[in-house]
Amino acid sequence: MNQELEVLLSREKIALRVAELADDISRDYREQPPLLICVLKGAVIFMSDLMRLLKIPVEIDFMAVSSYGSATASSGVVRILKDLEQSIQGRDVLIVEDIVDTGLTLNYLRENLASRQPRSLKVVTLLDKPSRRRVSFNPDYCGFAIPDRFVVGYGLDFNEQYRYLPDICVLHNEANSG
Numbered sequence: 001m002n003q004e005l006e007v008l009l010s011r012e013k014i015a016l017r018v019a020e021l022a023d024d025i026s027r028d029y030r031e032q033p034p035l036l037i038c039v040l041k042g043a044v045i046f047m048s049d050l051m052r053l054l055k056i057p058v059e060i061d062f063m064a065v066s067s068y069g070s071a072t073a074s075s076g077v078v079r080i081l082k083d084l085e086q087s088i089q090g091r092d093v094l095i096v097e098d099i100v101d102t103g104l105t106l107n108y109l110r111e112n113l114a115s116r117q118p119r120s121l122k123v124v125t126l127l128d129k130p131s132r133r134r135v136s137f138n139p140d141y142c143g144f145a146i147p148d149r150f151v152v153g154y155g156l157d158f159n160e161q162y163r164y165l166p167d168i169c170v171l172h173n174e175a176n177s178g
């Protein structure tokens with residue numbers, strides 16, 4: 001099956017928006033620099049760019065989660081493949097995610113991390129597909145709201161492909177397109 005890429009958000013547009021997000025986050029957290037939690041693997045490029053533009057001395061940690069397949073679609077339960085290396089009790093925590101789609105993953109993750117008693121807990125996502133929401137979920141910071149299209153690049157994959165692309169692209173399956 002042939003696949004075609006169409007640029008949705010150019011690297012220049014992404015860079016400008018990430019800098020704006022960094023300004024907002026630096027301002028909001030100037031009194032209490034947060035622990036950034038990168039959700040692997042998709043958010044790795046976003047977090048790398050974001051953290052270098054922050055004007056506050058953040059620390060970082062990583063989590064990896066995976067869905068339970070079809071069961072997740074209804075329950076929203078995700079499996080933690082890699083957990084944090086430290087306690088977040090009493091910390092100001094900012095989850096860094098690539099994309100919010102149905103909201104199930106972040107809803108679960110936020111509840112899971114909230115139960116560990118951080119002082120505060122917020123979410124920054126680069127992309128949001130609000131039209132796909134199945135549970136109510138509002139990110140505290142959002143780069144771009146995008147239409148209901150499958151996107152790759154800038155860390156986002158399709159079967160582990162395309163993460164390296166510097167732009168965010170819509171992936172068209174030629175077999176499916178008219």
Ligand code: 5GP
Nearest residue numbers: 099100101102103104105149150151156157
């Ligand atoms: P949610 O639980 O919000 O439905 O799903 C979030 C996860 O689904 C994201 O972290 C990402 O892994 C995946 N996802 C949702 N939409 C897209 C998309 O358009 N492209 C890619 N590559 N992954 C997506």
